[in-house]
Amino acid sequence: MAAPAPAGGRVKNAPRHPAFAPADARGAGGQLALAARARLPVLRAAHPEQFRAVTPKRLTVVGVVLAMTALLGLGIWRLEIEPARLLSGFGRLLHFLTLMVPPAPAPGAGLATVLHALAETLAIAFLGTGLAAIIAVPLGFLAARNTTIHGAVRVLSRRGLDGLRGVDALIWALIWVSVVGLGPFAGVLAIMTGDIGIFGKLFSEAIEAADRRPQEGVVAAGGSGAARVRFGVLPEVLPVMAGQVLYMFESNTRSSTIIGIVGAGGIGLVLAEMIRTLEWGAVSMIVLLILAMVAAIDLVSGRLRRAMIGGSGAAA
Protein backbone atom coordinates (compact mmCIF):
# COMPACT_ATOMS: atom_id res chain seq x y z
CA MET A 1 0.00 0.00 0.00
CA ALA A 2 2.61 2.49 1.13
CA ALA A 3 4.72 4.16 -1.49
CA PRO A 4 8.23 2.68 -1.61
CA ALA A 5 10.76 4.87 0.19
CA PRO A 6 13.00 6.60 -2.31
CA ALA A 7 16.46 5.09 -2.40
CA GLY A 8 19.18 7.10 -0.72
CA GLY A 9 17.04 8.41 2.09
CA ARG A 10 14.13 10.75 2.28
CA VAL A 11 13.86 13.47 -0.26
CA LYS A 12 12.62 16.74 1.10
CA ASN A 13 9.07 17.55 0.01
CA ALA A 14 8.71 14.15 -1.66
CA PRO A 15 5.06 13.42 -2.49
CA ARG A 16 3.58 11.31 0.28
CA HIS A 17 0.99 8.60 0.02
CA PRO A 18 -2.44 10.18 -0.43
CA ALA A 19 -3.73 8.52 2.74
CA PHE A 20 -1.20 10.52 4.77
CA ALA A 21 -1.67 13.78 2.89
CA PRO A 22 -3.57 16.51 4.69
CA ALA A 23 -7.20 16.41 3.62
CA ASP A 24 -8.00 19.95 4.59
CA ALA A 25 -6.28 23.05 5.87
CA ARG A 26 -6.27 21.78 9.46
CA GLY A 27 -4.48 18.63 8.48
CA ALA A 28 -6.71 16.28 10.45
CA GLY A 29 -7.54 12.87 9.02
CA GLY A 30 -7.41 11.63 5.44
CA GLN A 31 -9.78 10.14 2.98
CA LEU A 32 -11.13 7.85 5.65
CA ALA A 33 -11.90 10.81 7.83
CA LEU A 34 -13.44 12.64 4.90
CA ALA A 35 -15.67 9.69 4.13
CA ALA A 36 -16.66 9.40 7.77
CA ARG A 37 -17.37 13.10 7.95
CA ALA A 38 -19.56 12.89 4.88
CA ARG A 39 -21.57 10.21 6.64
CA LEU A 40 -21.84 12.28 9.80
CA PRO A 41 -25.51 13.30 9.37
CA VAL A 42 -26.43 9.66 8.75
CA LEU A 43 -24.52 8.56 11.85
CA ARG A 44 -26.01 11.34 13.90
CA ALA A 45 -29.48 10.26 12.89
CA ALA A 46 -28.74 6.60 13.57
CA HIS A 47 -27.12 7.05 17.03
CA PRO A 48 -28.54 10.17 18.61
CA GLU A 49 -27.43 8.90 22.06
CA GLN A 50 -23.74 9.06 21.14
CA PHE A 51 -23.90 12.59 19.76
CA ARG A 52 -25.66 14.28 22.64
CA ALA A 53 -23.43 16.98 24.04
CA VAL A 54 -24.95 16.61 27.49
CA THR A 55 -25.13 13.01 28.67
CA PRO A 56 -26.41 12.05 32.12
CA LYS A 57 -22.91 10.86 33.03
CA ARG A 58 -21.37 14.18 32.09
CA LEU A 59 -24.05 16.00 34.02
CA THR A 60 -23.22 13.93 37.13
CA VAL A 61 -19.52 14.66 36.76
CA VAL A 62 -20.18 18.39 36.36
CA GLY A 63 -22.58 18.30 39.31
CA VAL A 64 -20.07 16.50 41.55
CA VAL A 65 -17.28 18.90 40.62
CA LEU A 66 -19.55 21.90 41.28
CA ALA A 67 -20.64 20.46 44.64
CA MET A 68 -17.03 19.79 45.64
CA THR A 69 -16.02 23.31 44.68
CA ALA A 70 -18.92 24.75 46.64
CA LEU A 71 -17.91 22.68 49.69
CA LEU A 72 -14.33 23.91 49.28
CA GLY A 73 -15.64 27.49 49.18
CA LEU A 74 -17.66 26.86 52.33
CA GLY A 75 -14.57 25.44 54.00
CA ILE A 76 -12.41 28.39 53.01
CA TRP A 77 -15.03 30.79 54.39
CA ARG A 78 -15.85 28.84 57.56
CA LEU A 79 -12.24 27.95 58.45
CA GLU A 80 -11.07 31.53 57.91
CA ILE A 81 -8.51 30.74 55.24
CA GLU A 82 -7.55 34.26 54.13
CA PRO A 83 -4.82 35.15 51.62
CA ALA A 84 -3.35 37.81 53.92
CA ARG A 85 -3.03 35.31 56.76
CA LEU A 86 -1.55 32.71 54.44
CA LEU A 87 1.03 35.16 53.09
CA SER A 88 2.20 36.43 56.47
CA GLY A 89 2.21 32.88 57.81
CA PHE A 90 4.34 31.55 54.98
CA GLY A 91 6.70 34.49 55.47
CA ARG A 92 7.11 33.54 59.13
CA LEU A 93 7.51 29.88 58.17
CA LEU A 94 10.37 30.75 55.80
CA HIS A 95 12.00 32.76 58.59
CA PHE A 96 11.72 29.72 60.92
CA LEU A 97 13.27 27.54 58.21
CA THR A 98 16.32 29.79 58.02
CA LEU A 99 16.62 29.57 61.81
CA MET A 100 16.51 25.76 61.65
CA VAL A 101 19.92 25.62 60.00
CA PRO A 102 22.16 24.39 61.50
CA PRO A 103 20.52 21.74 63.69
CA ALA A 104 21.88 22.16 67.19
CA PRO A 105 21.15 21.01 70.71
CA ALA A 106 19.56 23.56 73.02
CA PRO A 107 19.18 23.92 76.78
CA GLY A 108 16.51 21.41 77.78
CA ALA A 109 17.24 19.35 74.67
CA GLY A 110 20.85 18.25 74.99
CA LEU A 111 21.97 15.30 72.91
CA ALA A 112 21.73 12.94 75.90
CA THR A 113 18.16 14.05 76.72
CA VAL A 114 17.07 13.69 73.11
CA LEU A 115 18.63 10.24 72.71
CA HIS A 116 17.01 9.06 75.94
CA ALA A 117 13.66 10.39 74.73
CA LEU A 118 14.14 8.58 71.41
CA ALA A 119 14.90 5.34 73.27
CA GLU A 120 11.75 5.89 75.30
CA THR A 121 9.77 6.34 72.08
CA LEU A 122 11.12 3.08 70.68
CA ALA A 123 10.41 1.28 73.95
CA ILE A 124 6.82 2.59 73.95
CA ALA A 125 6.30 1.40 70.38
CA PHE A 126 7.89 -2.02 71.05
CA LEU A 127 6.04 -2.78 74.28
CA GLY A 128 2.74 -1.29 73.11
CA THR A 129 2.79 -3.36 69.91
CA GLY A 130 3.89 -6.54 71.70
CA LEU A 131 1.33 -6.35 74.49
CA ALA A 132 -1.44 -5.48 72.05
CA ALA A 133 -0.52 -8.47 69.86
CA ILE A 134 -0.59 -10.85 72.84
CA ILE A 135 -3.96 -9.59 74.03
CA ALA A 136 -5.41 -9.47 70.50
CA VAL A 137 -4.66 -13.13 69.61
CA PRO A 138 -7.51 -14.65 71.68
CA LEU A 139 -9.80 -11.76 70.69
CA GLY A 140 -8.99 -12.35 67.03
CA PHE A 141 -9.93 -16.02 67.36
CA LEU A 142 -13.17 -15.09 69.11
CA ALA A 143 -14.01 -12.54 66.42
CA ALA A 144 -13.36 -14.90 63.48
CA ARG A 145 -16.34 -16.73 62.02
CA ASN A 146 -14.60 -20.10 61.79
CA THR A 147 -13.03 -20.24 65.25
CA THR A 148 -15.42 -18.36 67.53
CA ILE A 149 -17.19 -20.18 70.34
CA HIS A 150 -20.56 -18.52 69.74
CA GLY A 151 -22.12 -16.10 67.25
CA ALA A 152 -23.01 -13.61 69.96
CA VAL A 153 -19.45 -13.64 71.32
CA ARG A 154 -18.20 -12.93 67.82
CA VAL A 155 -20.49 -9.94 67.31
CA LEU A 156 -19.68 -8.61 70.77
CA SER A 157 -15.91 -8.85 70.33
CA ARG A 158 -16.18 -7.29 66.85
CA ARG A 159 -18.06 -4.27 68.18
CA GLY A 160 -15.62 -3.97 71.06
CA LEU A 161 -12.67 -4.00 68.67
CA ASP A 162 -14.40 -1.40 66.46
CA GLY A 163 -14.83 0.86 69.49
CA LEU A 164 -11.16 0.54 70.46
CA ARG A 165 -10.13 1.31 66.89
CA GLY A 166 -12.43 4.31 66.50
CA VAL A 167 -10.53 6.34 69.10
CA ASP A 168 -7.18 7.89 68.15
CA ALA A 169 -4.01 6.89 70.03
CA LEU A 170 -3.64 10.50 71.16
CA ILE A 171 -7.05 10.36 72.87
CA TRP A 172 -6.17 7.04 74.52
CA ALA A 173 -2.95 8.66 75.73
CA LEU A 174 -4.94 11.51 77.25
CA ILE A 175 -7.20 9.06 79.10
CA TRP A 176 -4.35 6.83 80.30
CA VAL A 177 -2.40 9.85 81.53
CA SER A 178 -5.31 10.66 83.79
CA VAL A 179 -5.31 7.02 85.01
CA VAL A 180 -1.61 6.20 85.59
CA GLY A 181 -0.15 9.70 85.58
CA LEU A 182 2.32 11.43 83.25
CA GLY A 183 5.18 9.41 81.76
CA PRO A 184 6.01 6.78 79.16
CA PHE A 185 3.98 4.06 80.88
CA ALA A 186 0.79 5.89 79.86
CA GLY A 187 2.17 5.92 76.32
CA VAL A 188 2.70 2.15 76.32
CA LEU A 189 -0.87 1.61 77.51
CA ALA A 190 -2.26 4.09 74.95
CA ILE A 191 -0.47 2.46 71.99
CA MET A 192 -1.55 -0.93 73.30
CA THR A 193 -5.23 0.03 73.65
CA GLY A 194 -5.53 1.43 70.16
CA ASP A 195 -3.59 -1.46 68.63
CA ILE A 196 -5.71 -4.18 70.24
CA GLY A 197 -8.57 -3.02 68.03
CA ILE A 198 -6.44 -3.02 64.88
CA PHE A 199 -4.75 -6.35 65.59
CA GLY A 200 -8.02 -8.02 66.59
CA LYS A 201 -9.55 -7.08 63.25
CA LEU A 202 -6.48 -8.01 61.18
CA PHE A 203 -6.02 -11.33 63.02
CA SER A 204 -9.67 -12.31 62.69
CA GLU A 205 -9.54 -11.55 58.97
CA ALA A 206 -6.39 -13.66 58.57
CA ILE A 207 -8.03 -16.52 60.47
CA GLU A 208 -11.18 -16.32 58.35
CA ALA A 209 -9.09 -16.39 55.19
CA ALA A 210 -7.21 -19.53 56.32
CA ASP A 211 -7.39 -22.50 53.98
CA ARG A 212 -10.15 -24.94 55.02
CA ARG A 213 -8.44 -28.08 53.76
CA PRO A 214 -5.81 -28.53 56.52
CA GLN A 215 -8.55 -27.97 59.11
CA GLU A 216 -10.77 -30.57 57.47
CA GLY A 217 -7.80 -32.92 57.38
CA VAL A 218 -7.23 -32.55 61.13
CA VAL A 219 -10.92 -33.10 61.89
CA ALA A 220 -11.10 -36.10 59.54
CA ALA A 221 -8.10 -37.66 61.30
CA GLY A 222 -10.05 -37.43 64.57
CA GLY A 223 -8.71 -34.13 65.92
CA SER A 224 -10.75 -32.11 68.40
CA GLY A 225 -11.82 -28.52 67.84
CA ALA A 226 -8.76 -27.29 69.73
CA ALA A 227 -6.49 -29.53 67.63
CA ARG A 228 -8.11 -28.14 64.48
CA VAL A 229 -7.16 -24.61 65.55
CA ARG A 230 -3.70 -25.62 66.78
CA PHE A 231 -2.64 -27.73 63.78
CA GLY A 232 -5.03 -26.58 61.04
CA VAL A 233 -5.21 -22.81 61.54
CA LEU A 234 -2.28 -21.64 63.63
CA PRO A 235 0.60 -22.77 61.36
CA GLU A 236 -0.99 -20.91 58.48
CA VAL A 237 -1.89 -17.64 60.21
CA LEU A 238 1.15 -17.27 62.49
CA PRO A 239 3.52 -15.92 59.79
CA VAL A 240 0.78 -13.56 58.56
CA MET A 241 0.23 -12.30 62.09
CA ALA A 242 3.96 -11.86 62.69
CA GLY A 243 4.18 -9.78 59.50
CA GLN A 244 1.29 -7.61 60.64
CA VAL A 245 2.87 -7.13 64.07
CA LEU A 246 6.12 -5.97 62.48
CA TYR A 247 4.23 -3.65 60.17
CA MET A 248 2.34 -2.12 63.09
CA PHE A 249 5.60 -1.74 64.98
CA GLU A 250 6.86 0.41 62.11
CA SER A 251 3.67 2.44 62.16
CA ASN A 252 3.81 2.77 65.96
CA THR A 253 7.33 4.16 65.98
CA ARG A 254 5.73 7.03 64.06
CA SER A 255 2.69 7.46 66.32
CA SER A 256 4.69 7.12 69.53
CA THR A 257 6.78 10.13 68.50
CA ILE A 258 3.73 12.38 69.04
CA ILE A 259 1.91 11.01 72.08
CA GLY A 260 4.39 12.90 74.27
CA ILE A 261 2.48 16.03 73.31
CA VAL A 262 -0.19 15.11 75.86
CA GLY A 263 2.43 14.05 78.42
CA ALA A 264 2.63 10.34 77.65
CA GLY A 265 6.43 10.13 77.32
CA GLY A 266 8.78 9.86 74.38
CA ILE A 267 10.34 12.42 72.08
CA GLY A 268 7.05 14.28 71.50
CA LEU A 269 7.26 16.07 74.82
CA VAL A 270 10.75 17.44 74.10
CA LEU A 271 9.80 18.33 70.52
CA ALA A 272 6.62 20.19 71.53
CA GLU A 273 8.56 22.09 74.17
CA MET A 274 11.28 23.10 71.70
CA ILE A 275 8.66 24.27 69.18
CA ARG A 276 6.81 26.30 71.83
CA THR A 277 10.01 27.93 73.05
CA LEU A 278 11.06 28.62 69.42
CA GLU A 279 14.36 26.70 69.68
CA TRP A 280 14.35 26.02 65.94
CA GLY A 281 17.84 24.50 65.81
CA ALA A 282 16.80 21.88 68.34
CA VAL A 283 13.54 21.29 66.45
CA SER A 284 15.33 20.47 63.22
CA MET A 285 17.82 18.25 65.08
CA ILE A 286 15.00 16.28 66.72
CA VAL A 287 13.05 15.97 63.46
CA LEU A 288 16.16 14.70 61.66
CA LEU A 289 16.80 12.16 64.43
CA ILE A 290 13.16 11.00 64.26
CA LEU A 291 13.47 10.57 60.48
CA ALA A 292 16.69 8.57 60.94
CA MET A 293 15.10 6.38 63.61
CA VAL A 294 12.00 5.69 61.52
CA ALA A 295 14.15 4.86 58.47
CA ALA A 296 16.34 2.50 60.54
CA ILE A 297 13.32 0.71 62.03
CA ASP A 298 11.69 0.41 58.58
CA LEU A 299 14.90 -1.12 57.22
CA VAL A 300 15.29 -3.69 60.02
CA SER A 301 11.64 -4.60 60.14
CA GLY A 302 11.40 -4.83 56.35
CA ARG A 303 14.36 -7.25 56.32
CA LEU A 304 12.79 -9.31 59.09
CA ARG A 305 9.45 -9.39 57.31
CA ARG A 306 11.00 -10.55 54.06
CA ALA A 307 13.08 -13.17 55.90
CA MET A 308 9.97 -14.44 57.64
CA ILE A 309 7.93 -14.66 54.45
CA GLY A 310 10.85 -16.43 52.76
CA GLY A 311 11.28 -18.73 55.77
CA SER A 312 7.63 -19.72 55.90
CA GLY A 313 7.66 -20.21 52.13
CA ALA A 314 10.60 -22.60 52.40
CA ALA A 315 8.98 -24.47 55.27
CA ALA A 316 5.68 -24.89 53.45
Add this chain to the structure above:
Amino acid sequence: MAIAALPLLPPARLAPLAAEYGDARRAGHRRVLAGAILVLVLALLSGWVAEVDPALLWERGGHFFGYFARILTLEAGPHAGSLVLRDPAEWLWGLPRWLALLGDTVLMAYVGTLLGCLGGFALGLLSAANIVRSAPLRWGVKRALEFCRTVPEVVFALIFVIAFGLGPLPGVLAIAIHTLGAQGKLFSEIVENIDMKPVEAATAAGASWTGMARFAVVPQVLPGFLSYALLRFEVNVRGAAVLGFVGAGGIGQDLVEAVRKFYYNDVAALLVLIILTVTLIDAGTGWLRRRLLGAA
Protein backbone atom coordinates in the same frame (compact mmCIF):
# COMPACT_ATOMS: atom_id res chain seq x y z
CA MET B 1 -5.29 -52.32 61.34
CA ALA B 2 -4.38 -49.91 58.59
CA ILE B 3 -1.30 -48.95 60.53
CA ALA B 4 -0.02 -52.51 60.50
CA ALA B 5 -0.40 -52.53 56.73
CA LEU B 6 1.89 -49.53 56.30
CA PRO B 7 5.30 -50.56 54.96
CA LEU B 8 7.95 -49.79 57.57
CA LEU B 9 11.56 -49.06 56.72
CA PRO B 10 14.06 -51.46 58.24
CA PRO B 11 15.56 -49.97 61.43
CA ALA B 12 19.02 -49.75 59.87
CA ARG B 13 17.77 -47.31 57.23
CA LEU B 14 15.23 -45.62 59.46
CA ALA B 15 17.70 -44.64 62.19
CA PRO B 16 19.80 -42.09 60.22
CA LEU B 17 16.68 -40.55 58.68
CA ALA B 18 15.03 -40.22 62.08
CA ALA B 19 18.20 -38.71 63.51
CA GLU B 20 18.32 -36.19 60.70
CA TYR B 21 14.67 -35.31 61.19
CA GLY B 22 15.29 -34.87 64.90
CA ASP B 23 18.25 -32.60 64.23
CA ALA B 24 16.24 -30.46 61.84
CA ARG B 25 13.43 -30.13 64.35
CA ARG B 26 15.81 -29.32 67.18
CA ALA B 27 17.48 -26.65 65.02
CA GLY B 28 14.06 -25.13 64.34
CA HIS B 29 13.23 -25.17 68.05
CA ARG B 30 16.57 -23.59 68.89
CA ARG B 31 15.88 -20.76 66.41
CA VAL B 32 12.44 -20.12 67.87
CA LEU B 33 13.88 -20.21 71.40
CA ALA B 34 16.65 -17.76 70.48
CA GLY B 35 14.10 -15.43 68.90
CA ALA B 36 11.87 -15.65 71.96
CA ILE B 37 14.79 -14.89 74.30
CA LEU B 38 15.79 -11.91 72.14
CA VAL B 39 12.24 -10.54 72.18
CA LEU B 40 12.03 -11.09 75.94
CA VAL B 41 15.32 -9.26 76.56
CA LEU B 42 14.18 -6.38 74.35
CA ALA B 43 10.84 -6.29 76.15
CA LEU B 44 12.51 -6.14 79.58
CA LEU B 45 14.86 -3.43 78.36
CA SER B 46 11.91 -1.48 76.91
CA GLY B 47 9.99 -1.98 80.13
CA TRP B 48 12.87 -0.47 82.05
CA VAL B 49 13.24 2.49 79.65
CA ALA B 50 9.48 3.14 79.48
CA GLU B 51 9.14 3.01 83.28
CA VAL B 52 6.58 0.23 83.12
CA ASP B 53 5.14 -0.39 86.55
CA PRO B 54 2.83 -3.40 86.78
CA ALA B 55 2.11 -2.65 90.44
CA LEU B 56 0.87 0.80 89.45
CA LEU B 57 -1.29 -0.71 86.74
CA TRP B 58 -2.64 -3.26 89.21
CA GLU B 59 -3.41 -0.48 91.66
CA ARG B 60 -4.85 2.01 89.16
CA GLY B 61 -5.90 -0.27 86.30
CA GLY B 62 -9.39 -0.35 87.78
CA HIS B 63 -9.49 3.41 87.31
CA PHE B 64 -9.39 2.88 83.56
CA PHE B 65 -12.73 1.09 83.62
CA GLY B 66 -13.84 3.28 86.50
CA TYR B 67 -13.13 6.27 84.27
CA PHE B 68 -15.58 5.01 81.68
CA ALA B 69 -18.16 4.29 84.38
CA ARG B 70 -17.67 7.80 85.71
CA ILE B 71 -17.91 9.64 82.40
CA LEU B 72 -21.12 7.72 81.65
CA THR B 73 -22.76 8.70 84.96
CA LEU B 74 -24.61 12.01 85.15
CA GLU B 75 -22.98 14.47 87.52
CA ALA B 76 -25.68 17.11 87.78
CA GLY B 77 -29.36 17.64 87.14
CA PRO B 78 -32.40 15.80 88.49
CA HIS B 79 -31.06 12.40 87.42
CA ALA B 80 -27.55 12.81 88.87
CA GLY B 81 -26.00 9.43 89.57
CA SER B 82 -27.74 7.49 86.82
CA LEU B 83 -26.63 6.59 83.32
CA VAL B 84 -26.20 9.53 80.93
CA LEU B 85 -28.85 8.09 78.61
CA ARG B 86 -31.50 8.78 81.30
CA ASP B 87 -31.29 12.49 80.57
CA PRO B 88 -29.86 13.19 77.11
CA ALA B 89 -30.79 16.87 77.29
CA GLU B 90 -28.60 17.32 80.38
CA TRP B 91 -25.83 15.12 78.99
CA LEU B 92 -25.67 16.73 75.55
CA TRP B 93 -26.15 20.28 76.80
CA GLY B 94 -23.55 21.63 74.39
CA LEU B 95 -24.81 19.79 71.31
CA PRO B 96 -25.22 22.84 69.01
CA ARG B 97 -21.67 24.01 69.72
CA TRP B 98 -20.24 20.50 69.41
CA LEU B 99 -22.06 19.80 66.16
CA ALA B 100 -20.66 23.03 64.70
CA LEU B 101 -17.17 21.99 65.84
CA LEU B 102 -17.66 18.52 64.38
CA GLY B 103 -18.73 20.13 61.11
CA ASP B 104 -15.57 22.23 61.19
CA THR B 105 -13.53 19.11 61.87
CA VAL B 106 -14.98 17.31 58.86
CA LEU B 107 -14.53 20.44 56.73
CA MET B 108 -10.88 20.67 57.81
CA ALA B 109 -10.40 17.07 56.77
CA TYR B 110 -12.19 17.73 53.47
CA VAL B 111 -10.26 20.87 52.48
CA GLY B 112 -6.96 19.33 53.62
CA THR B 113 -7.63 16.11 51.73
CA LEU B 114 -8.66 17.95 48.57
CA LEU B 115 -5.61 20.25 48.54
CA GLY B 116 -3.27 17.40 49.50
CA CYS B 117 -4.67 15.07 46.85
CA LEU B 118 -4.41 17.70 44.11
CA GLY B 119 -0.79 18.35 45.06
CA GLY B 120 -0.16 14.64 45.46
CA PHE B 121 -1.62 14.05 41.99
CA ALA B 122 0.86 16.46 40.41
CA LEU B 123 3.86 15.27 42.42
CA GLY B 124 2.84 11.64 41.98
CA LEU B 125 2.95 12.11 38.20
CA LEU B 126 6.32 13.83 38.52
CA SER B 127 7.80 10.89 40.42
CA ALA B 128 6.40 8.12 38.18
CA ALA B 129 9.23 6.37 36.36
CA ASN B 130 7.26 5.62 33.18
CA ILE B 131 6.18 9.24 32.62
CA VAL B 132 9.15 11.30 33.76
CA ARG B 133 12.57 10.53 32.29
CA SER B 134 14.71 12.75 34.50
CA ALA B 135 16.03 10.59 37.36
CA PRO B 136 17.26 13.52 39.54
CA LEU B 137 13.84 15.18 39.35
CA ARG B 138 12.13 11.94 40.37
CA TRP B 139 14.61 11.43 43.21
CA GLY B 140 14.07 14.95 44.52
CA VAL B 141 10.28 14.69 44.39
CA LYS B 142 10.37 11.27 46.08
CA ARG B 143 12.52 12.53 48.97
CA ALA B 144 10.25 15.55 49.44
CA LEU B 145 7.18 13.31 49.54
CA GLU B 146 8.92 11.03 52.04
CA PHE B 147 9.65 13.98 54.31
CA CYS B 148 6.03 15.18 54.13
CA ARG B 149 4.65 11.79 55.14
CA THR B 150 7.19 10.80 57.80
CA VAL B 151 6.97 13.95 59.91
CA PRO B 152 3.74 13.46 61.89
CA GLU B 153 0.76 15.70 61.16
CA VAL B 154 0.69 16.96 64.75
CA VAL B 155 4.29 18.19 64.48
CA PHE B 156 3.43 20.18 61.35
CA ALA B 157 0.36 21.50 63.17
CA LEU B 158 2.47 22.59 66.17
CA ILE B 159 4.84 24.54 63.90
CA PHE B 160 2.03 25.99 61.76
CA VAL B 161 0.11 27.14 64.84
CA ILE B 162 3.06 29.36 65.69
CA ALA B 163 3.47 30.61 62.11
CA PHE B 164 -0.23 31.15 61.24
CA GLY B 165 -1.82 31.63 64.65
CA LEU B 166 -4.39 29.47 66.47
CA GLY B 167 -7.42 28.16 64.57
CA PRO B 168 -8.34 25.68 61.86
CA LEU B 169 -6.03 27.12 59.19
CA PRO B 170 -2.81 25.50 60.54
CA GLY B 171 -4.75 22.25 60.95
CA VAL B 172 -5.88 22.31 57.32
CA LEU B 173 -2.32 22.99 56.16
CA ALA B 174 -0.91 20.21 58.35
CA ILE B 175 -3.45 17.74 56.95
CA ALA B 176 -2.75 18.92 53.41
CA ILE B 177 1.04 18.49 53.75
CA HIS B 178 0.77 15.04 55.28
CA THR B 179 -1.82 13.98 52.68
CA LEU B 180 0.42 15.29 49.92
CA GLY B 181 3.24 13.01 51.08
CA ALA B 182 1.10 9.92 51.54
CA GLN B 183 -1.00 10.29 48.37
CA GLY B 184 1.92 11.33 46.18
CA LYS B 185 3.58 7.99 46.82
CA LEU B 186 0.41 5.96 46.25
CA PHE B 187 -0.49 7.91 43.10
CA SER B 188 2.97 7.48 41.59
CA GLU B 189 2.73 3.75 42.26
CA ILE B 190 -0.62 3.59 40.47
CA VAL B 191 0.77 5.52 37.50
CA GLU B 192 3.82 3.26 37.35
CA ASN B 193 1.56 0.21 37.15
CA ILE B 194 -0.67 1.33 34.28
CA ASP B 195 -1.00 -0.62 31.07
CA MET B 196 1.27 1.21 28.57
CA LYS B 197 -0.54 -0.08 25.49
CA PRO B 198 -3.26 2.62 25.45
CA VAL B 199 -0.48 5.20 25.85
CA GLU B 200 1.33 3.78 22.82
CA ALA B 201 -1.92 3.61 20.87
CA ALA B 202 -2.76 7.24 21.63
CA THR B 203 0.78 8.36 20.76
CA ALA B 204 0.76 6.32 17.55
CA ALA B 205 -2.59 7.83 16.56
CA GLY B 206 -0.96 11.26 16.82
CA ALA B 207 -2.24 12.41 20.20
CA SER B 208 -0.42 15.25 21.91
CA TRP B 209 1.02 14.71 25.43
CA THR B 210 -2.11 16.17 27.04
CA GLY B 211 -4.32 14.10 24.74
CA MET B 212 -2.36 10.99 25.68
CA ALA B 213 -2.67 11.80 29.39
CA ARG B 214 -6.37 12.58 29.09
CA PHE B 215 -7.45 9.54 27.08
CA ALA B 216 -4.82 6.89 27.91
CA VAL B 217 -3.63 7.58 31.47
CA VAL B 218 -6.45 9.30 33.34
CA PRO B 219 -9.17 6.72 32.59
CA GLN B 220 -6.87 3.99 33.92
CA VAL B 221 -5.79 5.72 37.12
CA LEU B 222 -8.90 7.70 38.08
CA PRO B 223 -10.78 4.96 39.98
CA GLY B 224 -7.63 4.11 41.95
CA PHE B 225 -6.91 7.76 42.71
CA LEU B 226 -10.44 8.44 43.89
CA SER B 227 -10.54 5.30 45.98
CA TYR B 228 -7.29 6.20 47.76
CA ALA B 229 -8.45 9.79 48.18
CA LEU B 230 -11.63 8.59 49.90
CA LEU B 231 -9.61 6.31 52.20
CA ARG B 232 -7.33 9.22 53.05
CA PHE B 233 -10.39 11.36 53.81
CA GLU B 234 -11.48 8.78 56.43
CA VAL B 235 -8.00 8.82 57.98
CA ASN B 236 -7.93 12.61 57.95
CA VAL B 237 -11.27 12.93 59.75
CA ARG B 238 -9.75 10.93 62.62
CA GLY B 239 -6.61 13.04 62.44
CA ALA B 240 -8.52 16.33 62.36
CA ALA B 241 -10.37 15.33 65.52
CA VAL B 242 -7.12 15.42 67.53
CA LEU B 243 -5.42 18.41 65.90
CA GLY B 244 -7.31 20.63 68.35
CA PHE B 245 -5.04 19.21 71.08
CA VAL B 246 -2.34 21.59 69.86
CA GLY B 247 -4.70 24.46 69.08
CA ALA B 248 -5.18 23.71 65.38
CA GLY B 249 -8.97 23.88 65.31
CA GLY B 250 -11.79 21.38 65.34
CA ILE B 251 -13.39 19.39 68.14
CA GLY B 252 -10.07 18.35 69.76
CA GLN B 253 -9.72 21.60 71.68
CA ASP B 254 -12.97 20.98 73.57
CA LEU B 255 -12.07 17.33 74.18
CA VAL B 256 -8.68 18.07 75.65
CA GLU B 257 -10.19 20.77 77.88
CA ALA B 258 -12.95 18.44 79.05
CA VAL B 259 -10.41 15.73 79.95
CA ARG B 260 -8.05 18.11 81.72
CA LYS B 261 -10.76 19.98 83.63
CA PHE B 262 -12.55 16.73 84.58
CA TYR B 263 -15.87 17.55 82.86
CA TYR B 264 -16.58 13.82 82.81
CA ASN B 265 -19.94 13.90 81.03
CA ASP B 266 -18.58 16.16 78.32
CA VAL B 267 -15.75 13.71 77.68
CA ALA B 268 -18.28 10.93 77.14
CA ALA B 269 -20.42 13.11 74.91
CA LEU B 270 -17.47 14.22 72.78
CA LEU B 271 -16.06 10.69 72.47
CA VAL B 272 -19.44 9.32 71.44
CA LEU B 273 -19.93 12.14 68.92
CA ILE B 274 -16.44 11.62 67.44
CA ILE B 275 -16.89 7.85 67.16
CA LEU B 276 -20.34 8.35 65.58
CA THR B 277 -19.00 10.88 63.07
CA VAL B 278 -16.06 8.66 62.15
CA THR B 279 -18.37 5.65 61.73
CA LEU B 280 -20.80 7.63 59.57
CA ILE B 281 -18.00 8.99 57.38
CA ASP B 282 -16.51 5.50 57.04
CA ALA B 283 -19.87 4.07 55.99
CA GLY B 284 -20.45 6.89 53.50
CA THR B 285 -17.05 6.70 51.87
CA GLY B 286 -17.21 2.89 51.88
CA TRP B 287 -20.46 3.08 49.92
CA LEU B 288 -18.98 5.61 47.50
CA ARG B 289 -15.84 3.51 47.04
CA ARG B 290 -17.81 0.38 46.26
CA ARG B 291 -19.85 2.33 43.68
CA LEU B 292 -16.68 3.77 42.15
CA LEU B 293 -14.90 0.42 41.93
CA GLY B 294 -18.07 -1.22 40.65
CA ALA B 295 -18.37 1.37 37.87
CA ALA B 296 -14.69 1.02 36.93
